[in-house]
Amino acid sequence: MERSLSDRACIIGVGETEFVRGTDKSLAQLCIEASLNACKDAGIDSSEIDGVISPWKFNIRHEEFVHGLGMKELKYSGRFEMGGASYIAAIQSAAMAVALGVAEFVLVSTGQRGYSGPRIGAGDTSVLDLNNEFMPNIEYRDNLEYPYGVSVPLHYYSLHANRWYHEFNPDPTGMQIVAMTCREHAQLNDKAYMKGRPMTEKDYQNSPLLVHPFRLFDCSLETDGAGAVIVTSQKNAHRFKKPIYIGGIAEGHPTYPDDIVTRPDIFDMGITHAAPRAFDMAGVRHDDIDFAEVYDCFTFMVLRQLEEMGFCGRGEAPEFVKGGRISLSGQMPINTHGGLLSQAHICGINHIVEAVHQLRGEAGKAQVKDAKIGLVTGYGDLSDGSIAILHN
Template sequence: MNISGKAAIIGVGNTAYTRGTDRTETEQCLGAAIAACRDAEIDPAGVDGVVMGWRDQPSNEDFINALGIRDLKYHAHVHIGGASPTAAVFNAAMAVATGVASRVIVVAGWNAFSGPSRLSQLSDRPTVVNVPGKALRENLEAPLGLLAPMQWYSFHANRWIHDYHIDRDAMATVALTARAHAHLNPKAYMRDRPMTRDDYYASQMLVEPFRKLDVSLETDGAAAVLVSSAVSAESSRSPIYIAGGAEGHADSPDDLLNRPDLLDMGIGRAAPRAFEMAGVRPEDFDFAELYDCFSFIVLRQLEEMGFCGRGESPDFVKDGRIALGGELPVNTHGGLMSEAHVLGINHVVEAVWQLRGEAGERQVAGAELGLVTGYGDFGDGSALVLHN
């Protein structure tokens, strides 16, 4: 079904992004949801749909109680890792476009620093969680020490580097660009924390080819997006329209190492569908908020979405092309690497600020068309095309 132009984002909100909190994950998510309703200048009780991006908490009952929802008509939970929030916004758009609900709140968040999923605690919890094929992971991979995303994704990254003779300095460019943008973002956790290229190369090598500064942050917080029908959005102060969206999945999505093409990614399926729905091409975008759990994932998405060919992203990102003022500013808020890791829903929030013209010092001049992506598990992908 083509829902282009039938749904719009009318509100966004977020908590503070911190390392250390006394709020539960449920409190974080509900706080972000209420903030999005306030941004839209609507009574939270008027929300009639809820979509959770990745986590199962809060529950639909929690939202009913906290927001005072009088008649919840629709709720869903999306489970494709970091691709979930972007896919969840598209899920909400389909709900309002078909009349199932009129106002749907989409929320994602976690206490990744203060909670039990913190990577530095992995040695105290030698088990595999929140990824597909749990039995396979625990019985065949965990005994060999494969426990963390950076280990799994290193197979993909190293194969790409080997096959295409990749200049690894492109990974530094992605990390440095994100940090530079974060310095212009008052909400970014890494604002006013400088990073030079020398700092990047001096950072610890964690798993070949990933240095510490190639890896996304562990932070506490949540963000939310309020979606309504395009007709209802006309009375909103600054609606941002959803022109296209899609999700996609790689072959053998639960088993990266036995994939026929180790470099296959779901975004290579999702993005063309989203672009077709919206009637746009890669060169049409004014900016892109690309899921950045690792620096190399930004580069690979550019390739698989058709901004350049496989192996060509190092040249694509040279000479300030993805920086503010460049041809395609990427992760204008700092992304997961320098703003905060809230599963990528903050990428949607940033795209809305950009298209409203309310991004302050980091505003992309004349922004009219933006792209948001998600990446999760072993290659799931999602994409949204947004316009003002």
């Protein structure tokens, strides 16, 4: 594969809000706050931003960013409808825009009011209406799923998970290892919502079984917050102290991306197709990866992404994560900030923020020693996927 986009763009600023449960701020206010923090981190004035991509998440209009950031001119804008895979797909688009000279500084910002808005965990029935705002194929959902009780992500992904267990008979403790590792890493991160709330094996095993095989602690958090990333071209890199280069990046979609159960291979995922392209573009191998921030809407999805990216075979991820391999001192630390499971769920953009901190050597107690190459994934909707391979 021609490495046409490799190292032609870099990340020069990242920012986040506080991660809380309960806020009076609108989603636009949260995203603008995170964006201003990213501008400060980059050392540029917010008026210099001339491209904005607000991936997914309902109704954050580009005009709101223009006004909120005092932008002089908006040259490039975009949107992506891939759920939690959107933010990396947006960064890919930002990289293309700056590499081609369409814009100089492209901002990618997203987040959610996952606690203060409609909540699955609170049994809010308006979640179904919300679901129809961003899920593909509304008619399919309304007529063939909702009437039979398949209505929220837990239900969709349980069909995939139960088939995986039936087909490969993997060790069920793999999901527990992911949950506990993320919680352990969160104890090292002052910004993690679960800092100060450690988890024991007993805590995990006694957590309620919600939809087989998912327990409460297999599920990502419902939190409020936002994050932001600023991308510029390689030719601007010399202006900044610690630019982080985008070595490889890709999005992917499964066969029949609007449904899970009718696709020819239920295990086919967007990351299945995206990962080989990203590795090829970056010119790296799996053994070159120093750490990975893997989209963890559910513990199960971390395991499946590891398999589909080629770190191990299908059904082998529970063995792969054993023996401390994914802990901070292991061969490939995963979700060093706590992830969506234990830091915050802001549509995954906190994964890319953490990767940048790791590659700058700014991750504090959670710093991976000599981190040079990091991998970040996104997962969304009905198995859409995205992946970025970054290096310092």
